Amino acid sequence: MALAACDQGDSLESFGGPTMGSTYSIKYVRRAGQAAPSEVQAQVEQILAQIDQQMSTYRSDSDIERFNDLLANSCQAMPAAVLRLIEVGQQLSRDSQGSFDLTVEPLLNLWGFGPQGRGEAVPSDEALAQARQRVGYTHLRIEGDRLCKDAAVEVDFNSIAAGYAVDRIAARLAEMGIDSYLAEATGELKAVGRKPDGSAWRIALEEPRDDRQVAERVIAVDGYGVSTSGDYRNYFQRDGQRYSHTFDARTGRPVEHGLASVTVIHPAAVMADGLSTLLLILGPERGWDYAEKHDIAAFFVIRADTGFVTRSNRAFDRLFAGQKQ
Structure with a gap:
């Protein structure tokens, strides 16, 4: 009683x-x-x-935008949270050989996806080369409580x-x-525990469509962060070519491959968030190999001639073994 x-x-x-x-x-x-x-x-x-x-x-008085406005060879004292995220981003950059990069804001603006973008457009090779000079995670370093840069890079979190x-x-x-x-x-989300009736928190993994919402799979989550990155919500088309807001920092261009979306499950939501972006940048083959090598639970949705093909890796299947699909 x-x-x-x-x-x-x-x-x-x-x-x-x-x-x-x-x-x-x-x-x-x-x-x-x-x-x-x-x-x-x-x-x-x-x-x-x-x-x-x-x-x-998107606000000029934020700590990171004040840093972004600084010239090359400058430093600025930063809150511990900002420095922590810089460390996370630097690790993801090293792990992906520079494909993932927090300093892509000049590229986002150039292509029309960033806070200072002036309309979606395919830039000239010359403009792209100039923007790439201001991109690169190796230009950032942390000195005590200060964030420093040796080039005019701009950070985007x-x-x-x-x-x-x-x-x-x-x-x-x-x-x-x-x-x-x-x-x-x-x-981005995290689910812990259960509802009052004892049922699990259930998360729908959507098919990457921009016309309507369709669940590819529904999973019960307890104690994990869930993040999905995709190219189906923020993109533009020119001359039959699709340009997404996901960039490979090594080329300075939007990614061009068949991976439409990827969901990552991780105990830390910040890592699920960053890793889903990293895998989306790497694509269906390199991203898959990376997830397998690092035992990252991932669910891939890949474009095919007949529609979408889904693929979950071993770490993902272990987490949700026995759950009805």
Whole structure:
């Protein structure tokens, strides 16, 4: 009877709002005696506001945009969170031989995808060569609490900031005694625990279509971050050629391969976020080999003449063995 009374005190709460040019949403199980939903929301939005102030490339007063405005051979004191994400990005860059790179903002702007973009366009070879001189993770270094650059590079955290935000939110929820939740920011998410009725948090992996939403697979998640990167939402076409917002920093051009989307499952949402981008850049063959070599749980959706072909690797299959597809 005591257990039944306790269960009756559990409720499923939810809230959300705008963030990072998109939205966030939180669903969680509130147990008797825990903070009011308004207090939980205030804590979450405080985290999101801080990350926006530190890392947004869409506001001129953010810490990273002030750094981006600096000339070559400059340094700036940075919050620990920014330096942490620089370290994550540098590791992903080294692991991908420079294909993944946080300093691609000049390329994003040149092709019309960035905050300073002037319309989608295919740049000239000369303009591309000039922009590439301002791209390269090796131009960044950390000295104590300062971020330094030896070229006029500009950092863009869009490939990992949302995942980092989800991890921060998850940590704050845990500090508040919340042990069952689904936290999502701009599509990056983490699920822990179960709903009040005991059922799992279920996540739909979408088919990469821009006309409607179709679930390729639904997975039950507990204790993991989930991130999907794809080329089907942000792209333009010129003369029959498709140009996506996903760039290989080594070439300075949007990727050209058949990998439409890739989902990564990882205990840390920031790593799921970064790795899904990295695998999308590498493509269906190199990305697959990378995921297998590093035991990364990944689900690939590949374009074929007959539509889409899905492929999950061994690490992914181990995580979701026994779940109905």
